[in-house]
Amino acid sequence: MTVLPFRYFLTGLLAAVTCGASAQLPQDSRRAGGIAVVPINSSVRAATLADKPVALFMQGNQRYAVVGIPLASTASVLLHTLPDDQDITLELTPFHYADQHLTLKDPSQVNPDAAQLERYAREAKAQNAVYASFSAGVNGGVLSFPRFIKPTEGRYSSPFGFRRFFNGEPRAPHSGLDIAAPIGQTVMAPAAGTVVQTGDYFFNGNTVMIDHGQGLITMLCHLSRIDVAIGDVVKQGQPVGSVGKTGRATGPHLHWSVSLNDARVEPKLLLVKP
Numbered sequence: 001m002t003v004l005p006f007r008y009f010l011t012g013l014l015a016a017v018t019c020g021a022s023a024q025l026p027q028d029s030r031r032a033g034g035i036a037v038v039p040i041n042s043s044v045r046a047a048t049l050a051d052k053p054v055a056l057f058m059q060g061n062q063r064y065a066v067v068g069i070p071l072a073s074t075a076s077v078l079l080h081t082l083p084d085d086q087d088i089t090l091e092l093t094p095f096h097y098a099d100q101h102l103t104l105k106d107p108s109q110v111n112p113d114a115a116q117l118e119r120y121a122r123e124a125k126a127q128n129a130v131y132a133s134f135s136a137g138v139n140g141g142v143l144s145f146p147r148f149i150k151p152t153e154g155r156y157s158s159p160f161g162f163r164r165f166f167n168g169e170p171r172a173p174h175s176g177l178d179i180a181a182p183i184g185q186t187v188m189a190p191a192a193g194t195v196v197q198t199g200d201y202f203f204n205g206n207t208v209m210i211d212h213g214q215g216l217i218t219m220l221c222h223l224s225r226i227d228v229a230i231g232d233v234v235k236q237g238q239p240v241g242s243v244g245k246t247g248r249a250t251g252p253h254l255h256w257s258v259s260l261n262d263a264r265v266e267p268k269l270l271l272v273k274p
Contacts, residue, residue: 024147027269031095033161035269036067046082052261053134055214057145068260071173097161123201130197131259134215146191148270152254154181160266175264176257183224183252185243189234198226205247208240221255222246
């Protein structure tokens with residue numbers, strides 16, 4: 001049995017009770033790197049996946065757990081609900097992500113030296129702390145699932161989930177979605193939230209992280225300029241920076257990552273079609 005701190009119960013309760021029928025739930029796609037939108041009993045006050053709190057929302061009179069499925073998942077995952085202490089098995093659909101082979105001119109971005117690896121470890125620790133967080137959000141826990149928009153215009157140049165090879169060497173799968181765009185083009189907040197991290201990182205370049213509440217996090221990378229600061233509350237569509245090619249990038253583009261319950265998921269699943 002998993003026991004969550006009281007603040008998790010309170011956040012889930014407030015969100016579940018007060019979200020209105022106008023909530024825009026994401027698309028349900030039960031695969032590695034996908035999202036499961038799971039109807040749950042009205043008695044459920046909190047839920048976890050691999051001991052990490054899961055977002056709860058209402059649509060109409062139905063309560064849902066909105067679950068990020070880790071890219072490393074295989075056949076199924078277990079959603080645990082509280083206080084009934086029940087497990088819900090979520091069967092996953094097999095999904096093949098294609099390979100992507102990239103050539104980088106800077107060998108240090110393929111095999112960093114010791115100092116660069118130390119820098120990366122510090123930066124990854126700070127970013128992972130944000131991904132693992134679970135906040136009430138900008139409305140003090142009274143949340144509908146936000147409707148998302150593309151953070152910048154452009155074609156999708158590198159899909160989510162690509163199994164990547166840099167200069168022939170395998171690396172972690174692509175945990176975001178790349179949007180090709182010219183340097184200087186405006187990058188917007190895809191949904192309302194609070195800026196919780198900014199920085200110039202070794203791999204990600206100039207980066208902005210936005211907390212939308214209940215473990216729903218956006219990361220925007222490779223920016224040429226950052227126009228917000230930690231603690232800023234931003235509205236959907238508000239400029240937060242500009243497209244660039246900082247960090248490990250082969251050309252100008254925006255890398256957009258979305259995380260739910262500390263699982264990186266396909267951002268396009270949040271762009272709900274009318």
